[in-house]
Amino acid sequence: MTILHAEKLGFHYQPEQAIFKGLTLTLASGEIHTILGPNGVGKSTLLKCLVGVQPPNEGQITLDDQHLNQLSPRQRARKLAFVPQVNASSTNVSLTVFDYVLLGRTPYQGLLATPTLQDRHQCEQLLAQLSLTAFSQRSFAALSGGQQQLVMIARALLQEPDLIILDEPTSALDLGNQVRVLKLINQLQQQGYGILLTTHDPNLALMLGGAVSLFTTVGGFETGPVQTTLTSEKLSQAYQTPICVTTVAEQQRQICFIASDFSV
Numbered sequence: 001m002t003i004l005h006a007e008k009l010g011f012h013y014q015p016e017q018a019i020f021k022g023l024t025l026t027l028a029s030g031e032i033h034t035i036l037g038p039n040g041v042g043k044s045t046l047l048k049c050l051v052g053v054q055p056p057n058e059g060q061i062t063l064d065d066q067h068l069n070q071l072s073p074r075q076r077a078r079k080l081a082f083v084p085q086v087n088a089s090s091t092n093v094s095l096t097v098f099d100y101v102l103l104g105r106t107p108y109q110g111l112l113a114t115p116t117l118q119d120r121h122q123c124e125q126l127l128a129q130l131s132l133t134a135f136s137q138r139s140f141a142a143l144s145g146g147q148q149q150l151v152m153i154a155r156a157l158l159q160e161p162d163l164i165i166l167d168e169p170t171s172a173l174d175l176g177n178q179v180r181v182l183k184l185i186n187q188l189q190q191q192g193y194g195i196l197l198t199t200h201d202p203n204l205a206l207m208l209g210g211a212v213s214l215f216t217t218v219g220g221f222e223t224g225p226v227q228t229t230l231t232s233e234k235l236s237q238a239y240q241t242p243i244c245v246t247t248v249a250e251q252q253r254q255i256c257f258i259a260s261d262f263s264v
């Protein structure tokens, strides 16, 4: 079932300076789509359009066959959860981890209602599932960037959305936690969530599989399956640096590495 469809999206901050144009993207339940590309090409801008923060200048976006701009924030939040990048503003949150994750139930509560026992129970279960129970009463702001990233994913899951959009979900994580988050994303996909994410690491997309949209420095983009889109040639062109994609036989999967000569 199609969850998200963006049709011929175009966006510019300044007239005559398109960030993207004619961008079409479809995501169904249980599918994963990774957005890749160099700094400043428009990945975060595209996410802002897809989550409804920044209306596109051209094209349309539907969520479960309903126009995004016709859904109230509450209706939208029941279908789509957004996990932002960890940044300095994350330290302004003055809530415990438990209360922060509990915010995920807001789209299901009345205007002045407080969380129900059921909400709190669900929150406890989710924290346990993600091995976050020990952090439950800690201040969210006092957690490390990687811990905050996991807690933000927990909040997104408590929203019970159909689609989870993550902006660079492994950017603040050490190698062990990167693998844990990748496995979690993989599980969520298998459970039927639609997953859309941005990353700077093509290896992450090669591991996750599914579809990618690869933006290039010259304002173009290509959407397609990971295997045919993330080739040495296309990645080298997109990042304007020699990149090699090769198969690691023992792992039976592809990896990419920078093929520049680093000798000085």
Ligand SMILES: Nc1ncnc2c1ncn2[C@@H]1O[C@H](COP(=O)(O)OP(=O)(O)OP(=O)(O)O)[C@@H](O)[C@H]1O
Pocket: 013, 019, 037, 038, 039, 040, 041, 042, 043, 044, 045, 046
């Ligand atoms: N509010 C804004 N007003 C004007 N220009 C903006 C605004 N936000 C972003 N831009 C510009 O739009 C372009 C795309 O920015 P965006 O943040 O979407 O890129 P990105 O691909 O997410 O970059 P990065 O990988 O560095 O996070 C950049 O040139 C940026 O300077």
